[in-house]
Amino acid sequence: MRFAMGIQFWIGSKHATVFTAIVSAERNRVPIQINLVGTSGLQLHVNGTDINMAVFRDSEYELEVDDSAVVSGPEQNTLLVVFFNGITAKITADKAMLFVQFSAPPEYMNRTQGLLGRWDGDKSNDFEAFDGTMLSANASERQLYEIFGQSWQVTEEDGPKKSLFYYANGVGPKNFTLASYEPAFTDEIVFASAELEQQARTVCGEDKTCLFDISHTGDVQVGEVSLAALQTFEDEVSGRESFPPAISGPVALYLSPGEVVEIELNATDPQDLPITFEIGPDVPPDVVLITNGNYAKVTWNVTDKTVFNLQVTAINSRNSSTEYRPVLYLCSCMHGGRCNASNDLDPSLVGYDDRFVIQTCLCEEGYTGEHCESDIDACAENFDPCFPGVICTDLPPPAGLEDGYTCGDCPLGYEGNGTSCQDIDECELEEATLCQHICVNYVGNFTCGCNEGFKVAEDGHSCIDLDECALPNNCSQLCENTNGSYTCGCFAGFKFDQDGQCQPEKSCTDEDNPECDLTTSWCTMNDTGHAQCICFNGFEVVENGTMCQDKDECTTGTHHCDQVCTNTPGAYTCHCLDGYMMADDPLHGCEDVDECSDWLHDCEGNEVCVNEPGGYSCVCAPGTNRHQGFCIPDIDDCGSAPCAHGVCTDGPTNYTCTCSLGWEGHNCDTKMSADDNSVVVEVDMDVAEFTEEREALLKAAVASGLTNFCMKHLREYRACEAPPPSGWLRIRRETTAAAIGPSDIHVQVVVPHAPTADHHTALRIYARYPGPDDVLILHGDVLRLVITHIKMEIEMLLGNSHVVSISIFQADAYGTRSPTQQQDHLSTVGPAVYKDDALSFKEMIAALSVVACVVIAVVVLIIYKK
Structure with missing residues (x-):
């Protein structure tokens, strides 16, 4: 891996040079270049492409480059390049120059070459020229410049010194090289004036680097910035060389509720510095730390299953620290359950942030749950x-x-x-003998039936004759009922044909037919020899005597249908509504369909089918309640007394708490605050008119109003209920109303942030009620209701001043709440960085100042791996 630095003359100087660019690249990876812009700006180039610097305004933003590095902007005018191999470079722009800090992990020791020397613990080999020539640490600055420094100058030729910088078209390293340049050396520090020298020595003392920078730039601030950068670097190196203490203790602890645990810790410091111990911020109060020099003991009474990270920090006098975080394995199985340690992660595999492990349980027969806390509901688990x-x-x-x-x-x-x-076949039992004719079994019961021509009597088991003639039948003209049957007959002048239907004895000829419709009537000759039309059953003759029309039995009510009648030509048919079916006995019409017995329902789970006329319903089985469409077992959610300061009301799947005076929250476990339960009364009066006498009258009126209100509305407003004496059982006492006196009313003049009308005064009022163990705050809604009720009385007591508004107090609107002080905690984690073994940073800066060339780029560091 290679780093190269670009330099140029300091503004207005022909000798002083400063860093203005840096480029770095791993082998076969794209180069990352950072240039100085103006006096304190930076521009990032990746493989010759400009990167929009606006993205680094977000200090959390990270730019990943070619799977080799991440670039971020943690501070203003600063870029941090972190390579995936562990090497980092921090570049800061200030006073028209770049300040660069390098760090590398220990694995790169004895693997460096270049202007920063060889990092191997040997001072004698740091000044090694590119060709291998070794200069001693006592070599003159001119020798260092001519033999060592210039040997690392970048070139255009291929090879280890080829420039990595991005250049515009037609431009290269030769355009930025001044062969005639010779730098000034630190033993030739000359100031332009005695005044400048005095200022420089005041700032720098005897620091050569600082004095050199000021003498060649003429700018005292350059020396200050250089000195500050040097101090920052030395502080960081000092911190990195300060190894933290070591702390020993058990890696893992196996705990059970009710157990008192003692952990002995021993800390040692590699430099024998004094050590102090601190307990972690998330540790519950029942964890106690006792210290004695380099020894500490942690005592913990394990009372519950609260999850936290047990952390003890050992800190030496240089503020280097080490954390002790054991893995806590808590066995909290109930009802005889045993912990299943086979499921536990090995302590070495447990994450740093979550080191509290609740062990899984092997429950005794009949119990279930994460901690074996619940009785197995075998009905639900076996799907009813x-x-x-x-x-x-x-x-x-x-x-x-x-x-x-x-x-x-x-x-x-x-x-x-x-x-x-x-199903019981009741027809095989003695009770079936009640049926006179036929027993018909069906699922869950039986019924009696009758032979053809009979129907079931009202007693449900006897059979009586069925009058078929009263029902639609196949007789074409006359019907005569018989016991169990019927016979058909014909009108005079008609006789049965071979199909048993009546036909005229003397049918009309076509010539005699007076236009009878033969589809609805017969045409017959009467005794006088005249033709006449005789209508079929179900039809009736119209006025002209030759046409027959259908009788609508459904409309006239001459049908025998139980529910739905459908007229047909010459007859009708009967139907049943949904949920009913036609009975075997036509005279009984429609019978209810028992969907529950016939398994025609869709009830499921804990539902029970209940048959209803024409349908059914699914109701919850005993011991269950319907919630969101499902019947679930009714559990007494109030059994565990979840309401800390209130009355619990059990619901189908949950519970509600009605809080007592001074308490709020889902479980009535949050004490009401004065800020959230104050009422602001805005009055049209000057604040000077609100005298102590009027304040006392106001308190008395509000106290009286509250007491009277609570006595009348105790059942409606739980907040009016006086708390029980300490130690009383709530279920054994008689509920009483809170009695509030003037001393329990607190009044404060507040000033709103928003402008209000002149001569308006805002009074903040809240009521405190002394409870058995502590002072409680009355609910603001009740207080506002009472003040609204006695508004006219308040106006009179305040000198007939008009009450403009009554509202719940908002703390941020009046600024009465103190701002919360916050403290930032900053921690930095990164690779180990080691100070150069041969030269101090101060000495190296001086050396670089000597060997600095006017060339725009010099190789600063070459890192390689074997």
């Missing part, structure tokens, strides 16, 4: 194993999944064990 319509009852432990339930009795008309039920 009982016969449809049979209640499934879950059994308590140790009954398990397979035997943890019982089924009730089979439905009426069935027999079996409740899990499997079979």
Whole structure:
């Protein structure tokens, strides 16, 4: 990997040079180049292409380059290039020059060449020229420049020194080379004036680099910037060389609730610096740290399953630190359950941020849940194993999944064990002898039927004759009912044909036919020899005596249909509505279809089918409630007393808490604050008119109004209920209203941020009620309601001043809440960086100042791997 730096004359100088560009590239990767723009700007080029620098205004933005590096802008006028091989370069623009810091991981020791020397712990081999010539550390600055420095100048020719820089068309390294240039050396520091020298020595002291920079640029600020960069670098190196202490303790801890754990820790510092210990910020209060020099003991009473990272930090006097974070394996199995350690990750595989592991449980028979906390609902787990319509009852432990339930009795008309039920054939039983003619079995019951020509009597089992003549039949003219049957007859002048139908004895000829419609009537000759039309059954003659029209039995009501009648030519047909079917006995018409018994329903889960006339409904089985379309077991959500300071009301799938005075939140576990429950009363009066006497009258009026309101509306407003004395059981006490006195009312004059009308005064009011253990705040909605109710009384007490508005107090609108102080914590993690073994940074800067050339680019560092 190669780095090269570009330099040019300092503004107005012919000797002083500064860094203005840097380029770097790994082998077979695109070059990354950064140029100085103006006095403090930067421009990034990737493979010769300009990058829009606006993206780096976001300090979190990262630009990935060719799978080899990431470029970011962590600070203003700064770019950080982090190569995937661990090498970093930080480039900062200031005072029309670039400041560059390099860092590399330890694996690159003894693998560097170039102007920064060989990083191997040996001072004698740092000044090695490109051709291998080795200069001693005591060589003169001129020798360093001519033999060492110029040997690393970039060229246009292919090879290890070929320029990596991006040039415009027709331009190359030769255009930026001045062969006649000879730099000034640090032993030739000459100031333009005694005044400049005095200023320089005040800033630099005896620092040669700082003095040299000021003498050649004439700018004291250049020396200040150079000195600051040097100090920053030395501080970073000092910090990196300050190795943190080592801390030893158990890698993993295996815990159980109720156990008191003691952890002994021992810390050592490689430089024998004093060590202090700190407990982590997320550690609960029942974790106690006791220290004694380099030893510490952590005591923890494990009371619950709160997840946290146990962290103890050992810090030496140079502020280098090491964290101890053991893996905590908590076994919290209940009801005799055992922890399954075979599922635990090895401590070395547990992530750094989540080192609290709740072990999985092997539950005893009859229990389930993450901690074996729940009784197995064998009915639900076995998908309601009982016969449809049979209640499934879950059994308590140790009954398990397979035997943890019982089924009730089979439905009426069935027999079996409740899990499997079979239809009883009642026709094989003695009760079927009640049927006079026929027994008909069906699922769940039976019914009686009759032989043809008979129908079931009202008693349900006897059979009586069916009057077929009252129903549609196949008689074409006359019908005579008989016991169990019927006979057909014909009118006078008619006789039966071979099909049993009546036909005229004397039919009309075509000449005699008075236009009878033979599709609806007969034409016959009467005794006087005249032709006449006789209508078929179901038809009737019209006025002219020759035409027959259909009788609409459905309209006239002469039909025998139970529900739906459909007229047909000469007859009618009967139908049933949905949910009904035609009975075998026509006179009984339509019978209800029992969808539940005939399995024509779609009830499922914990639903029970209930037959209804013409349909059915699915209702929840006993012990279940419908929620979002499903019947789920009814669980007493209030059984665990979730409402800390209120009354719990159980619901189908959840619970609601009605909070007592001074408490709010879903579980009534959040104490009401004065900020959130104050009322602002804006009054048309000058603040000077709000005297102590009027304040006392206002407090008394509000206290009286609240007490009276709460006595009248105790059942409607839970906030009016006085808290019970300490230690009382809520279910055993009589509810009383809160009695609030003037001393419980607090009034404060507040000034709104938004401008208000002249002579308006804003009064912030809230009520505090002394509870058994602490002072509680009355709910703001109740307070506003009461103040609104006694508004006229308040106006009179305040000298007949008009109350302009009554509203809930908003803290940010009045600025009464103090701003929260925040503290930023900054930590930096990166590869280890080692100070150069041969020369200090100060010495190297001086050396580079000597060997600096006017050429736009010089090779600064070549890194290679074996």
